Amino acid sequence: MTATAPAGRRPVITAWSAVSPFGIGRAAFTEGIRERRDTTKVLGPSYEKVPEPTACLVPGFDVRSALGRKGTRSMDRVTGLTVTAVGALLGESERNQRVGTGEGAAFALGTTTGSAQSMMDFTRDSLTGEQPFFVDPAQFPNTVMNCASGQSAIWYQLKGPNTTIAGGRAAGLHALNYARRLLASGHAESVLCGTAEEFSPARAWLEHHAVSQDFPGTAGSIPLGEGSSMLLIEPAGADDQPVLAEILAVELGVVLGEDVRAALSSCLRRALAQAETTPDRIVAIARSSSTDRAGADELLAIVDELGETGAVDLTPHDLIGDTGAAAAGFQTTSLLAYAETHPAKERHPAAATARIGLITSVDRTGSVGCALLRLY
Known part of the structure; x- marks a missing residue:
């Protein structure tokens, strides 16, 4: 099902940012696309137990380095990538901050499972600990797929509707369509619309087995990548809109x-x-x-x-x-x-x-x- 806005009043994208293997921020992504730069790197010692030796990682990304120590002790990678992408977009201009936050600011995030690594780690701890309930409760929120969107709302005061939509590679289109529906129905004045995916050993093995089982011979043909993209979407018509x-x-x-x-x-x-x-x-x-x-x-x-x-x-x-x-x-x-x-x-x-x-x-x-x- 899709929503249709009246002709001439379709929603517009007024800002965007990205945390990608090209780097953090809109400028880094634009430069990488312009140069058509390959970001494939050989994985370091911390990723020894993965099925493929290469991946496309956000360079040097560390949650605490990117966001500081406060509030990040138990934050997983996909949440850190998402919160960083939201911050990069909102921090680009005063207008982005004003339009993209507050009571009328919704958030729609496309994902598949959230963090497969967090889910597997938490489950493993419940099975290997002395008692099933001897797990770190601070890690439990990371096992829910809407953790990244919830943390983003808390960090940046996004007080409108907050939705996480699962859809695999098409998740970004599902989120984009949901953003249009929020605006068309009047449930939001603006929407931060994004996607997020992390690289982790858990995801690497899940992808390896899924691809090699369903499509023999294709496993490892494209290295896995990660990152988060973010769009600011608004109804058309505001006087100060920098329509992209x-x-x-x-x-x-x-x-x-x-x-x-x-x-x-x-x-x-x-x-x-x-x-x-x-x-x-x-x-x-x-x-x-x-x-x-x-x-x-x-x-x-x-x-x-x-x-x-x-x-x-x-x-x-x-x-x-x-x-x-x-x-x-x-x-x-x-x-x-x-x-x-x-x-x-x-x-x-x-x-x-x-x-x-x-x-x-x-x-x-x-x-x-x-x-x-x-x-x-």
Whole structure:
């Protein structure tokens, strides 16, 4: 189900930030995308017991170093990444702080499980301790998937609706659509909309076994990545809005049987109709591009519905790895970073606001989706 705002009053993205393998903050991400810099690194001694020797990690990230000692003693990595991303966005300007916090500020976070490592560690302690209840109670909140969004609300006074949405690689699109619905229904005046995923031994082994079992021969073909992206979304119309993109359409679907191609094609057709646009307006595409059969079908669906558009391929997975639940969020920020470094007149001299970016997502669990953004 998707929400449709009246034409001319679609929500807009007014700010964004990211904590990614490129570094912390919007500038670091924009520079990495512009340079097309590979962030794959050989893992150090602290990650000896993982199935693959490389990954794409946020460089030098440590929760206490990033956020200080107060309130972080029991904070896990995915929560730290999320809280840092929110802080980077809100700290960028006084306007972001004013619009993005308070009673009317909602928070929507896309994830899959939250922290698999926290869940496994807590469960292991209950099984190996002298008594099942001899566990650290301070660690229990980390086992709940909405821990990161809850901590973000506490840290930054986000007093509106607070929601965590599970959706695999498409989680960012689910969160984006939920943000539109919050604004359209009047339940929020602004929405911080983000995604988050951590790298950990637990996630590495879960991904290794899932991929090698379901798709033999593909395990380890793309290193795992991590990070958190964050968007500030508002209703259009405020006098002081620094509009970066307009959300034209978000469409989500479910694969019936194994026909990913048909499911995504249907989403693309609906999105183009909802946005009242044509494929020739699309100047940039960011795919989830997994290495399994679903990823191949994703590309086929795009060709089926768009043909040869000549659009720039901004798919970020080759640079920052398989970021799991954070993937669609980083696809979105890739489009925004591209728009920032390529002024509209370079692509469309006759119509500075005519260029559109496309995000597509497929997940092995059967979730598919796409979004169209008018890039400014």
